[in-house]
Each structure stands twice: as structure tokens, then as C-alpha cells.
Amino acid sequence: MRTHTRVAVVAGLAATLPAALLLPRGVAAAPDPLASATLVQLTEQDVPPLGLTAYSGTYGRAVSNAVGDVDPGDFSDPDNMLSRMSIATMVTDTSAAASKYFGQAQLTAFNLFYNGRDLVQLGAAGSVGSMDSYAECVPPPIGPIALAYNRTDANQLTVLGRPATIGTNVYDITGADLGLATIGPSTLTVVVTPHQDPAVQAFQPTAEAWLDIDASGVLNDTGGTQVYSGPILHLRLGEVHANCAAIVSPSPSPSASASPSGSPSPSGSPSAGPSNSLNGSPSPSATTPAPPVSPSGSTPAPPVSPTTRPPLPVTGSPLGPLTGAGLAALLAGAILLYASRRRLR
Secondary structure, eight states, X not given: OHHHHXXXXXXXXXXXXXXXXXXXXXXXXXXXXXXEEEEEEEEEOOBGXXXXXXXXEEEEEEEEOSTTOEEOOBOOXXXXXXXXXXXXXXXXXXXXXXXXXXXXXXXXXXXXXXXXXXXXXXXXXXXXXXXXXXXXXXXXXXXXXXXXXXXXXXXXXXXXXXXXXXXXXXXXXXXXXXXXXXXXXXXXXXXXXXXXXXXXXXXOSEEEEEEEEEEEEEXXXXXXXXXXXXXXXXXXXXXXXXXXXXXXXXXXXXXXXXXXXXXXXXXXXXXXXXXXXXXXXXXXXXXXXXXOOOTTSOOOOOOOOOXXXXXXXXXXXXXXHHHHHHHHHHHHHHHHHHHHHHHHO
């Protein structure tokens, strides 16, 4: 009976240990960049009366993921954005120096085309409009201190050649405005929304800024029948971020729990000398006293001192079904061992 019991216990351990060793460690989510900047982002809806199909693209990207990273910007065009727009001058860059993280995006003479028309233009005819977005944060110990702004030549922004101001702009249009003979009297609504947080310097860990331009419409054919109602496009210029949040509350070092100041010595009193912080156990003393001699003349074995071990790391791994099966087998073996001892009595 004892043989069967031992086999059951060993089987339980054999099922449990490999499962625990093979469990995947918890995977941490990728942290946010310390600084990022995107010059232009465009999303177009599927609007058949206008000949538009769903589209999404970005242009001009920079990112700094770690302290010391500097990115002057990537202006490659995998989304073919330059077939839809033009820009005279542009800047997109990020930096994550130890003293400050920042993202910056600037452009001049931006023009978004539609069907040969200047749909959204920054800079009226004969002038040059500009947009400047900036976000920064100062990390601890001085910070976190953040600041962001988005600045645009408000009087230079136009939609189909008509002035557009911050807020909601409603335009009465016809097919002639769009170059479409199939569109009759219709309405185009454009909402211009600058975003900057914080707009004045403040004690907070993040900063962000951008300019949103959203266009929607109610479109009718030449007979007055409504053929479309809803969003048409979303345009974001100069999205910038600075992020000091990742270092506001740094996690303690894994070796902190095994440091000499935090680990008691075997006698219960603080250790007077340095300890081995690599394995977490206190270092031996300079001299080891001889064990006491018993009255019978024999030398008893010295008591075994407990060693201080560092806490096991938290892996974040879930208890898998294989581990559960091993534990169940181990419990069953223990029950059989207990029952066999009772019978032998």
C-alpha cells in the first residue's frame, strides 16, 4: 500500500513541476513613447456621391521611446498622402533629453485637394499660413511639469476658398463648388477644434496638442433628393505628445528586498557587517564559535540557522489546467498515505 501511495505522490509532483516551469511569464504592455509627433493624419469616409472611398493615412512621424532618443522625423510616404495634399515647409521632431521631453510639428501652406479644388487650405491666395504644435514635460525630480500649445493663423484657414474659424462653420454649396454636376444645393459643415493640454504650464505628467478639422454634409442631387448625410472626412494637423508619467512613480528595484538593511540577520538583530546582496543571505561572521559540550562528553550538532531568501518574483502567470491536475494528483496521494498509516495502526 505504501508503494502505491508513494507512486501517487511522485506522479502528482511530476505533473505539477513541469507545468509550473512551462507556464508563460506575464507579458507587460509596451510603454507609451516619451515623446511623439505626427504632422498630418487624414481619414475619409465612404461617400459614393462624392466619389470618395474609405481611406486612412498619416504623414511625417517622429518618436522618442527612451531617454536620449532624438528623432528628426520620417517623411517617407507609404500611405501616398502627397497625392491628396501639398505642404511648403514642414518640421516633425522629438527629443527625450534627461532634463526635458518634447514633441514638435510645424508646417506652412498646407492644402488638401478634392477633385481639383482646394478643399482645406491653410493660407489664403497670395499668402502663407502656418501651424505650430508643441508639447513638453520636465521629468522628476524637478517635475513633472508640462506645457502644450497649438498655434494657427486663424484668419488664413479656408474651406473651398471660404474663411473657416475656430468652432462650427456651415456652408451652402452646390455641385459647382465640388466640380460635380450631379450634386444640387447642399450643406457642408466644418468644425475646427484646437486642442492643447495644459495650455499653461502645470504640474502634471503629460502634455498634448493638435488641430482637428472635421467635415460632414447633407448632400442632395440636382432634383433635391438627399443622397448622403453624415461625416465626410477627419483631418488632424500637428499631433504632439510628451509623457513623463512612466517615471513619476518608479517601481522599487528587485534587489531592494534582499538588501542588508531590509533583511534580518539569523539572530534577529541587524547584521553589523556587509551581506551578500546577490543571493539575499547574510554573510558569515569572521569567527564561528565552537559548539558547546554536553555533560555526557559528546558534542551535539550545532543548530541549523534559517537563511533569509529573497521573495520569489511575481510572474503574473495564470494557474493552468495542467498545474491544477498535478495538484489534484498530489492531494490524492497524500490522502492515500494518510489512509494507509491508519490501517497499519
